[in-house]
Amino acid sequence: MPNSSPEPYLDLTDEEVFARISAARAALGGDALVLGHHYQTEAVVRFADVRGDSYELSKKAAGSDARLIVFCGVHFMAESADILTRPEQTVVMPDLDAGCPMADMASLGELESAWVQLAELGRPDELFLPVTYINSRAEVKAFCGLHGGLICTSANAGKALTWALQQRPKTFFLPDQHLGHNTALAQGIPPEEITLWDPVLPLGGNTREALRQARVLLWKGHCHVHTRFSPAHVAQARQAHPGALVVVHPECVHEVVAASDAAGSTGFIVRYIENAPPGSTIIVGTEINLITRLARQYRDRTILPLVSSMCPNMYKNSPRDLLHVLENPGRVNVVRVADEVREPARLALQRMLDL
Ligand code: SF4
Structure with missing residues (x-):
């Protein structure tokens, strides 16, 4: 399905958009599940019923009975949700052009x-x-x-x-x-x-x-978001913040992982910060929207980016795009994986879930 443009929403103020998202979301009730990846902007992820990394969100989609799954993330994530859900469920994305170069x-x-x-x-x-x-x-x-x-x-x-x-x-x-x-x-x-x-x-x-x-x-x-970090960034951060802990995502080059105190998935990074003692300083090598949100959430810890690196693909999902899919449930921006692809892909996903 082509990416249907939310042009009618361009004349709305941000406040009007937010109010209409809340109203559309409330009208859908339990018929919809809005999933928000950690790398989404705050303006979008604030409307998510569940936040998480791609694995956590895939599992939520697989266990949901909602008729409409709104996946605020990138295209492969919505495809995975479609593979794991039942035929009567529909997966949509705010912006179908939000892909992943990797x-x-x-x-x-x-x-x-x-x-x-x-x-x-x-x-x-x-x-x-x-x-x-x-x-x-x-x-x-x-x-x-x-x-x-x-x-x-x-x-x-x-x-x-x-x-x-x-x-x-x-x-x-x-x-x-x-x-x-x-x-x-x-x-x-x-x-x-x-x-x-x-x-x-x-x-x-x-x-x-x-x-x-x-x-x-x-x-x-x-x-390209995670390979932006270099061992020199880690050395500079340690020099500027002696005693700080450095945690990075394993999509970083090995030299960065080796120079850091810990490396792990997005979920791991969230838990690492949760478990860090108040007063500690944590330097984080991952996508900037997640780091900014964690810094706001844990104000008794100093949480800083290794350097600012944003995923422009995740950023494509705007609040106006979200409003568009919520006000036209199941009619626009549908992600549907072809049947001949779905079954073998589901088998590979199921082998992962069985591990
Ligand atoms: S951060 Fe963006 S570009 Fe990198 S893997 Fe995730 S979606 Fe793809």
């Missing part, structure tokens, strides 16, 4: 081509188990489902990798090389057994020997 770094065609090339080493379905981060297209998730693989989030990537390596000798992890790299190292995989797969190069830019030696292949994708 998810778009791995296409089904490139993945199929990789599988054909890996046949040079033996039967790929016996040698490699595909594991995709939930930040991926539905077709990529479906490929994993069809080839015995599963989906992971930043919260359970370690468990997923351990499981994958129990099933087959090697794991093909995509699309985020940094989450895969940090997870593999944390699981004790030696660096010489981890190899990057560049989808635009023959054999992913590897020799046959390197591929034979590798236990973990990492797709060459990244998140």
Whole structure:
């Protein structure tokens, strides 16, 4: 469905928009569930029934009876919600153009081509188990489902990798090389057994020997929001705030993770700050909207960004867009995954939920 424009709302003041969102939300009652990702702006997330990271919100969508699921996040998240919900439920997004560049770094065609090339080493379905981060297209998730693989989030990537390596000798992890790299190292995989797969190069830019030696292949994708942070930023922050704790997201490069006190999913970062003692200073390497909200919430702690890094894709969902989908329930901005993709993708998601 094309992204229907909320032009009629452009003449409204912010206060009018907020009042009409509240009225539309109240009119829908239990028929709707509004999910807000932590990286949404305060103006949008304040209307969410549930806030969380992509994993928490997927589980909420899966367990909901609401007829309308309004997903304030990016496209792959709404697709995951559609895969996990029942046919009579409808998933919509405030702005269908809110995509994720990292998810778009791995296409089904490139993945199929990789599988054909890996046949040079033996039967790929016996040698490699595909594991995709939930930040991926539905077709990529479906490929994993069809080839015995599963989906992971930043919260359970370690468990997923351990499981994958129990099933087959090697794991093909995509699309985020940094989450895969940090997870593999944390699981004790030696660096010489981890190899990057560049989808635009023959054999992913590897020799046959390197591929034979590798236990973990990492797709060459990244998140531009989290790769903005460098080890120099960590050193500068520590110099400016002696005694501060540094916590970052595992989509950061390994050198940043290694220089930090802790690394973990968005949910982990929220709990890390919750559990920090009053009076402490915590420097956070993740998306700025979450950090600003946490700083407002925990005023007895000093919570600072490593540097300010915003996800412009999450930012596309505006309050006017939210009003538009709430006043036209199920009629605009519907996210519907094709049936032939839905079932194998659901299988890969279910393997994750079963872990
Ligand atoms: S923060 Fe990174 S991974 Fe998350 S939606 Fe934005 S671009 Fe994608």
